[in-house]
Amino acid sequence: MKRFTLEEIGKIAGVSRATVSRVINNHPNISDSVRRRVLEVIEETGYQPNIAARTLASNQSRILGLMIPAILSNVFTNPYYPRLIQGITHACNEANYTLTFFMFQTPEEQQVGTSRIVNNALLDGLIVNADYNENSLIERLMKARMPFVQIGKPIDDMPIHYVDADNFLGGKIATQHLIDMGRQRIGQVATAKNAAGEERNEGYMAALEENDMEVDENLIVPGDFSEHQAYRVTKDLLKQKPDGIFVQSDWMAIGVIRAVQEAGLRIPDDIAIVGFDDLPIAVRDKPHLSTIRQPIESIGSAAVETLLRVIENPDIGQQQVKLPVELVIRDTCGGEPGIEENTETVEEAS
Amino acid sequence: MKRFTLEEIGKIAGVSRATVSRVINNHPNISDSVRRRVLEVIEETGYQPNIAARTLASNQSRILGLMIPAILSNVFTNPYYPRLIQGITHACNEANYTLTFFMFQTPEEQQVGTSRIVNNALLDGLIVNADYNENSLIERLMKARMPFVQIGKPIDDMPIHYVDADNFLGGKIATQHLIDMGRQRIGQVATAKNAAGEERNEGYMAALEENDMEVDENLIVPGDFSEHQAYRVTKDLLKQKPDGIFVQSDWMAIGVIRAVQEAGLRIPDDIAIVGFDDLPIAVRDKPHLSTIRQPIESIGSAAVETLLRVIENPDIGQQQVKLPVELVIRDTCGGEPGIEENTETVEEAS
DNA sequence: CTGAAAGCGCTTACAG
DNA sequence: CTGAAAGCGCTTACAG
Numbered sequence: 001m002k003r004f005t006l007e008e009i010g011k012i013a014g015v016s017r018a019t020v021s022r023v024i025n026n027h028p029n030i031s032d033s034v035r036r037r038v039l040e041v042i043e044e045t046g047y048q049p050n051i052a053a054r055t056l057a058s059n060q061s062r063i064l065g066l067m068i069p070a071i072l073s074n075v076f077t078n079p080y081y082p083r084l085i086q087g088i089t090h091a092c093n094e095a096n097y098t099l100t101f102f103m104f105q106t107p108e109e110q111q112v113g114t115s116r117i118v119n120n121a122l123l124d125g126l127i128v129n130a131d132y133n134e135n136s137l138i139e140r141l142m143k144a145r146m147p148f149v150q151i152g153k154p155i156d157d158m159p160i161h162y163v164d165a166d167n168f169l170g171g172k173i174a175t176q177h178l179i180d181m182g183r184q185r186i187g188q189v190a191t192a193k194n195a196a197g198e199e200r201n202e203g204y205m206a207a208l209e210e211n212d213m214e215v216d217e218n219l220i221v222p223g224d225f226s227e228h229q230a231y232r233v234t235k236d237l238l239k240q241k242p243d244g245i246f247v248q249s250d251w252m253a254i255g256v257i258r259a260v261q262e263a264g265l266r267i268p269d270d271i272a273i274v275g276f277d278d279l280p281i282a283v284r285d286k287p288h289l290s291t292i293r294q295p296i297e298s299i300g301s302a303a304v305e306t307l308l309r310v311i312e313n314p315d316i317g318q319q320q321v322k323l324p325v326e327l328v329i330r331d332t333c334g335g336e337p338g339i340e341e342n343t344e345t346v347e348e349a350s
Numbered sequence: 351m352k353r354f355t356l357e358e359i360g361k362i363a364g365v366s367r368a369t370v371s372r373v374i375n376n377h378p379n380i381s382d383s384v385r386r387r388v389l390e391v392i393e394e395t396g397y398q399p400n401i402a403a404r405t406l407a408s409n410q411s412r413i414l415g416l417m418i419p420a421i422l423s424n425v426f427t428n429p430y431y432p433r434l435i436q437g438i439t440h441a442c443n444e445a446n447y448t449l450t451f452f453m454f455q456t457p458e459e460q461q462v463g464t465s466r467i468v469n470n471a472l473l474d475g476l477i478v479n480a481d482y483n484e485n486s487l488i489e490r491l492m493k494a495r496m497p498f499v500q501i502g503k504p505i506d507d508m509p510i511h512y513v514d515a516d517n518f519l520g521g522k523i524a525t526q527h528l529i530d531m532g533r534q535r536i537g538q539v540a541t542a543k544n545a546a547g548e549e550r551n552e553g554y555m556a557a558l559e560e561n562d563m564e565v566d567e568n569l570i571v572p573g574d575f576s577e578h579q580a581y582r583v584t585k586d587l588l589k590q591k592p593d594g595i596f597v598q599s600d601w602m603a604i605g606v607i608r609a610v611q612e613a614g615l616r617i618p619d620d621i622a623i624v625g626f627d628d629l630p631i632a633v634r635d636k637p638h639l640s641t642i643r644q645p646i647e648s649i650g651s652a653a654v655e656t657l658l659r660v661i662e663n664p665d666i667g668q669q670q671v672k673l674p675v676e677l678v679i680r681d682t683c684g685g686e687p688g689i690e691e692n693t694e695t696v697e698e699a700s
Numbered sequence: 701c702t703g704a705a706a707g708c709g710c711t712t713a714c715a716g
Numbered sequence: 717c718t719g720a721a722a723g724c725g726c727t728t729a730c731a732g
Binding site for chain 1: 353396398400401402403405406411413416431432435436439440443448449450451452453454455459462463465466469472630631634635
């Protein structure tokens with residue numbers, strides 16, 4: 001299958017290559033007859049523009065990059081990345097963009113690779129997952145004026161564009177659900193290691209406050225995202241006699257459930273538990289674990305859409321997109337499992 | 351950060367842009383002093399070549415594509431894709447190639463996207479996952495003379511380059527393990543839907559034959575990769591009083607285990623089970639499930655290496671790479687879990 | 701509404 | 717060993 005050039009298409013259609021270029025790029029002010037003829041020839045020949053040439057000439061590639069940090073061990077149990085990538089590719093396809101993929105596994109790879117990204121004439125913009133481990137990446141991107149959007153709220157309130165789940169809302173509706181079940185002493189297995197954990201905690205507090213319940217610091221124990229640590233701190237927590245626990249991640253919830261069951265307590269009768277993330281591995285065989293589900297695909301799509309907006313208008317103010325989360329109820333006694341819906345929040349700060 | 355061009359680097363270093371290009375591309379016959387000077391300037395300026403321009407001029411992009419079929423539901427429980435992508439990106443980084451990602455979710459996306467891939471001047475080659483659903487893709491790739499490598503053995507013995515796990519070996523060592531445990535009546539929950547299933551079955555047969563054991567067709571029941579179907583056919587299988595079962599996938603093994611336990615039989619004492627894939631979700635809380643582990647990362651790397659070989663030498667004979675699988679033993683009674691190693695097979699046919 | 705021409709930043713024969 | 721120059725296939729002011 002021969003590859004045609006603009007010149008050749010023009011010759012066949014009896015117009016100049018400039019004109020062909022214009023119809024391809026949907027420029028206005030092309031006579032209908034010419035447009036039709038050119039489109040026909042393109043159809044017949046199966047002409048596809050040469051992206052490299054277009055990129056060189058126009059200085060835009062319609063290629064977006066996705067940078068994923070050195071792969072974490074939880075990738076093997078957490079469907080986060082597949083779902084995220086699914087959302088991103090879907091949005092890219094819709095917008096007629098192509099996705100390029102950067103993933104590094106060693107610091108050396110990261111080092112070399114980052115330069116390739118930052119000065120990559122081929123990228124119109126970049127999506128960065130929040131837990132990249134080389135902090136200077138952000139600086140370098142800004143210096144190079146590469147448009148980018150982060151997935152996950154940045155630490156230190158850096159004024160960069162980002163898309164995230166509404167973690168505050170998640171913590172709040174999780175806790176509210178426990179309150180609605182009539183629980184009086186609601187504990188929390190927290191993690192304050194990142195912005196998301198902090199926000200989930202604030203949601204927890206807000207729910208208690210709204211219901212005129214006191215925050216008891218003894219009911220909040222520090223997790224670190226690991227199942228084992230969660231198991232240990234839950235043992236401590238149980239001494240405080242909680243009747244409900246909000247766990248900041250489903251992964252930790254596995255440990256929490258183990259500790260609770262070993263103590264001979266029933267779920268949800270004695271202690272109701274609400275997790276976060278809706279991980280299949282956690283939820284499987286744990287019919288009483290309600291949890292907060294993040295719209296990960298939507299986060300991916302929103303990241304693309306936001307990035308496109310930024311590329312379009314580089315001087316736009318900081319974009320902060322928060323996607324709503326859902327409460328997935330599995331701890332009803334006899335009732336149908338259900339889902340609570342919420343609505344999207346898009347803010348533009350600055 | 352300003353982007354430099356070859357011309358500018360040349361001016362600073364006091365040579366022509368052609369010379370700069372030559373040192374960047376490691377051409378021989380460059381005087382050491384010039385090379386050093388140019389390299390210095392590149393270092394200082396942080397010069398990065400413009401990929402689009404290079405691609406246009408040289409007709410090669412150092413970009414590889416990965417095409418993943420409309421995402422399957424099992425993506426959410428199966429770490430196959432993350433691991434595969436990890437292996438592929440690693441090999442790409444090593445070889446200084448960039449990975450571009452194609453994934454489609456609807457037939458329309460697939461349709462439009464495929465054209466973009468096939469006639470993509472920006473791709474040096476493509477890796478295709480075997481279970482693409484549009485069969486014509488392969489034809490179109492061949493017509494367009496796009497170098498590509500498939501992951502997974504092709505059906506109908508199509509003479510295309512591919513990389514796969516050694517499924518025959520897997521079936522064989524799985525069955526041999528059961529024989530080594532002294533089992534006499536070894537059943538199989540099969541799937542013959544694809545080349546892999548067929549090979550696993552052949553491995554099963556080969557192991558029996560080598561041990562002078564008869565193949566009893568009644569001991570082979572048809573699975574379809576689903577847990578539910580596996581559960582059902584296992585109930586039938588149990589009537590034949592097997593004392594060992596080779597299950598062609600861990601996912602199905604979950605159903606098999608359920609059926610066996612419901613029948614009041616002990617694993618592995620009454621019935622030993624060997625699965626395939628080493629899925630965390632299946633293995634978790636199933637201490638007695640031995641399984642065959644595929645080197646998925648290596649398959650990804652091998653796909654890249656094979657593709658690079660094909661790109662280098664388009665007239666190379668059909669590449670068929672089979673990577674060894676491992677038996678992961680978890681059904682020893684009291685002993686340490688262990689792994690049996692095997693060695694790689696690379697064949698060149700035609 | 702359309703075309704001729706310059707230019708995007710590289711590579712690569714061709715000369716020397 | 718090095719340089720001048722053509723060319724890769726597009727886009728886009730500039731004229732008309």
